Amino acid sequence: MGFYGDLQDLPLQDILYVLSSHGKSGRLTLSIPTDEITLVFHRGRVASVTTSDESLRIGQLLIDQGYITEEHVEQALALQAVEDGRTRLGDMLVELGFVNHQQIWKAVAAQFEASLFRILIQPGGTFVFTPEEVEIDEAFMEEIRIEPIVLNAMRMADEWLATHAKQDTVSLTDVPFVPAILDRLERPELDVLLAILNGASNMYDLAAKTGRSQEELDEVLDRLITLGLIERAQHPGAVPAT
Incomplete structure (x- = not known):
C-alpha cells in the first residue's frame, strides 16, 4: 500500500526509517521547489537515486570523482538508448568495463547523501511512495547502508542551518567579466555561478540548488569572490559562518 503527504508533517528521516525497517520495495518520489528526487527501494535498501538536477546524476558524479x-x-548512454533504457546507466558502465561495482556504490552513496541534504535544508516539500517490485543485483545492494548516509546528511544539514541565515546574500558584481574566465572555473564553481544566474540570492538557495555542503560553498564562494565574479554580504542578524 502506498502513501503520500507533506514533509513538514512526516520528516524525511522517519519515512526512510519506515521503508528500511519494514523492508519495503518501491519508489519514493520527493518533490521540493528546486528539484524532484526519486529513491528506488529494494527490500528496504536504496537501489538507485534519480534527480532532475544534472549535477547530481550518476554519470556526472562518476566524472567528478575521476572514475570516467x-x-x-556518452558511449554508455548510446548503448542504453539502443536497449530502450532497460539497463541503468551505472550497470551499463560496469558492463562496458569503465567502472566497477564499488565505484558505482560510492557515486550512488554521494548522490543519495547530497539529495538528502538538499531536502533537509528545505522548508517544505511533498513525498509519494508507490510499492513496486524491483529487480536489482543483490551483491551490489549489500554495499549500501542507509543509516550512516542519513545520519551524515542530517549532520551536514544541521551544521548548515546553524551557521547560515537567509540574510547572508550573494550576487553578481557590476564589473563586466571576460567570458574566457569561465574556462578557468571548475565544476563546483560553474554550478554555483549558474545557480546565481538562475536566481539564487542567498546561501539557503545555493545549497538547495547545488546540493553542496557548507564547507564546499564557502570555498567556492571565496574563489569566485577572488576572481571578482560575485560579492557576498551578511545583513544584520545573520549568523556568521564558522
Missing part, C-alpha cells in the same frame, strides 16, 4: 570521462558516459 564524458566520452565514457
Whole structure:
C-alpha cells in the first residue's frame, strides 16, 4: 500500500526509517521547489537515486570523482538508448568495463547523501511512495547502508542551518567579466555561478540548488569572490559562518 503527504508533517528521516525497517520495495518520489528526487527501494535498501538536477546524476558524479570521462558516459548512454533504457546507466558502465561495482556504490552513496541534504535544508516539500517490485543485483545492494548516509546528511544539514541565515546574500558584481574566465572555473564553481544566474540570492538557495555542503560553498564562494565574479554580504542578524 502506498502513501503520500507533506514533509513538514512526516520528516524525511522517519519515512526512510519506515521503508528500511519494514523492508519495503518501491519508489519514493520527493518533490521540493528546486528539484524532484526519486529513491528506488529494494527490500528496504536504496537501489538507485534519480534527480532532475544534472549535477547530481550518476554519470556526472562518476566524472567528478575521476572514475570516467564524458566520452565514457556518452558511449554508455548510446548503448542504453539502443536497449530502450532497460539497463541503468551505472550497470551499463560496469558492463562496458569503465567502472566497477564499488565505484558505482560510492557515486550512488554521494548522490543519495547530497539529495538528502538538499531536502533537509528545505522548508517544505511533498513525498509519494508507490510499492513496486524491483529487480536489482543483490551483491551490489549489500554495499549500501542507509543509516550512516542519513545520519551524515542530517549532520551536514544541521551544521548548515546553524551557521547560515537567509540574510547572508550573494550576487553578481557590476564589473563586466571576460567570458574566457569561465574556462578557468571548475565544476563546483560553474554550478554555483549558474545557480546565481538562475536566481539564487542567498546561501539557503545555493545549497538547495547545488546540493553542496557548507564547507564546499564557502570555498567556492571565496574563489569566485577572488576572481571578482560575485560579492557576498551578511545583513544584520545573520549568523556568521564558522
